[in-house]
Amino acid sequence: MNFPLVTSAGFVLGMSALAAAIVMLVALAIGIGQGLIGMKAVEGVARQPEAKSDILQTMVVGQAVTETTGIFAFIIAIVLVLANPLVSLL
Amino acid sequence: MHSTEHLGPRKIIGFLDGNVFITETVLLALIVAVIMVVLALLSTRKLEKEPKGVQLVVELIVEGMYKLTGTMMDKRNAEIYAPFVGTLFLFLIFTNATGMFGVRPVTADVNTAFALSTITFLVIQGSSIRNRGILGHIKHYGEPYPFMFPIMVIKDLSLPISLAFRLFGNITGGMIIMAFVFKALHSATDGVGITIPFLQFLIPLPLNLFFDIFEPILQGFIFTTLTMAFLAMSLTTHDDH
Numbered sequence: 001m002n003f004p005l006v007t008s009a010g011f012v013l014g015m016s017a018l019a020a021a022i023v024m025l026v027a028l029a030i031g032i033g034q035g036l037i038g039m040k041a042v043e044g045v046a047r048q049p050e051a052k053s054d055i056l057q058t059m060v061v062g063q064a065v066t067e068t069t070g071i072f073a074f075i076i077a078i079v080l081v082l083a084n085p086l087v088s089l090l
Numbered sequence: 091m092h093s094t095e096h097l098g099p100r101k102i103i104g105f106l107d108g109n110v111f112i113t114e115t116v117l118l119a120l121i122v123a124v125i126m127v128v129l130a131l132l133s134t135r136k137l138e139k140e141p142k143g144v145q146l147v148v149e150l151i152v153e154g155m156y157k158l159t160g161t162m163m164d165k166r167n168a169e170i171y172a173p174f175v176g177t178l179f180l181f182l183i184f185t186n187a188t189g190m191f192g193v194r195p196v197t198a199d200v201n202t203a204f205a206l207s208t209i210t211f212l213v214i215q216g217s218s219i220r221n222r223g224i225l226g227h228i229k230h231y232g233e234p235y236p237f238m239f240p241i242m243v244i245k246d247l248s249l250p251i252s253l254a255f256r257l258f259g260n261i262t263g264g265m266i267i268m269a270f271v272f273k274a275l276h277s278a279t280d281g282v283g284i285t286i287p288f289l290q291f292l293i294p295l296p297l298n299l300f301f302d303i304f305e306p307i308l309q310g311f312i313f314t315t316l317t318m319a320f321l322a323m324s325l326t327t328h329d330d331h
Contacts, residue, residue, distance in 0.1 A: 057315070064312040068252050071259030078262070 012086050020077035030070040034063045099199050115199040122184045122196065155179065162318040167325050171318075174213060178206070179314045186261055186306030189268065190298065197309075198265045203258040207250040210317045214249070218324035249320060253313060260309050264301035271297060 006014070041059035045052050079085065099113040133148045141149050155176030159168040185196035196202055219227045231242040275289045 060308065061312060061315050061319075064256065064308075064316075067260075068256050071256050071263075074259050074263055075255060078266075 008090055009087050012090065013084060016080040016084050016086060020080040023073045023077050023080070026070055026073040030067060033066045037062050037066065099194060113199070114194060115196050115202055118188055118193060118196045119185060119202065122181070122188065126180065126184060152176065158314075159318060163322040163325055171321055175314050175318055178210070178317065179310050182206070182310035182313055183306050186309055187302050189265060190302040195261050195265055197257055198261045200254070200258050203254040204250070206257070206313070207254040210253060211250040214317075214320050214324050215246075217321060221325055253316060257309055257313055260305060264305055268294070268297060268301055
C-alpha cells in the first residue's frame with residue numbers, strides 16, 4: 001500500500017462535493033415554506049374566491065422571496081463543484 | 091445544446107490579443123434589444139382609432155403594464171414609472187427565453203443579472219432622492235428610530251444583490267438541468283446503438299416548456315413586482331400612512 005492514498009487536491013474536491021450536497025439540504029426547508037404559503041393561499045381563495053388574482057400574485061412573490069435562500073445555497077453548490085476556489089489554495 | 095464544461099459565457103470576439111472581448115451574452119442581449127425595437131416600430135407603424143390585429147395585441151400589453159404598475163402605486167407615479175417597469179418586464183421575458191433557440195440564456199450570466207439589478211437600485215435611490223430631497227433621503231433611514239440606521243442601509247444595499255442572484259440562480263439552474271438531460275439522452279441513444287438522435291426529439295419538450303416559457307415569465311414577473319414594491323416604498327413619505 002502506497003501513501004498517501006488520496007492526493008490532497010482529490011481530498012479537497014471530494015470534500016467539496018460532500019459540502020455541496022450538505023448545502024443543498026436547504027431545499028427541505030424551502031419545500032416546507034413554499035408548501036405553507038401555498039396552503040394559506042388555497043385557504044384564502046376558498047374563503048374569498050373573488051380575490052383570486054390578488055392572492056395568486058402575492059403568493060407567487062412570497063414564494064419567490066422564500067426561494068432566495070435556496071438560490072444562494074445553489075450558487076454556493078455550483079461554485080464548490082464546478083469552479084472550486086479551495087484547490088488553488090493548496 | 092449547452093455544455094456543462096463552459097459554465098461561464100463563451101468569448102466570441104476578441105480585440106488586443108483577447109484582453110478586450112465580447113461574450114455571447116452581450117451579443118445575444120444586443121440582438122434581443124434590436125428585435126424588441128424592430129417589433130415595437132413595426133407594430134406602431136399604422137395606428138388607427140379602432141385597433142385591430144397587431145395594434146390590439148400591443149395595446150393590450152401596454153395597458154396591462156400600466157394596470158400592473160397602478161396596483162402598486164398611485165396614478166400619477168404609475169404613469170411615470172410604467173414605461174421603465176414595462177421595458178424591464180419585456181426585456182427579462184425575451185432574454186430569459188433565449189434558451190428556447192438552443193443558445194445560452196442571456197440572464198444565465200451573473201453580469202447581466204447584476205447590471206439589471208443595479209439599474210433598478212439606481213432608479214429606486216434616484217426616485218427616493220427626487221421625492222424626499224437628499225437630506226430627507228438620508229433622514230428616512232433613521233426612521234422610526236435613529237439606532238435602526240445601519241439596518242435600513244443594509245436593507246437597501248441587499249436589494250440588488252438578492253434580486254440579481256435570484257434571477258441568475260433560477261435561470262442557471264434551468265440551463266444546467268437542460269444540459270444534463272441532453273447529455274443523458276445523448277448517451278442513451280449511443281447505448282441503443284442508433285446514430286440518429288431520435289430520443290432528443292420529443293422527450294425534452296415538456297422541460298423546455300417549463301424552463302424556457304413558464305420560468306422566464308415567472309422570473310420576469312417576480313423581478314418587476316419586487317422592483318415596483320421597493321419603488322412604491324421609496325415614493326411614500328412617512329406622513330402618507
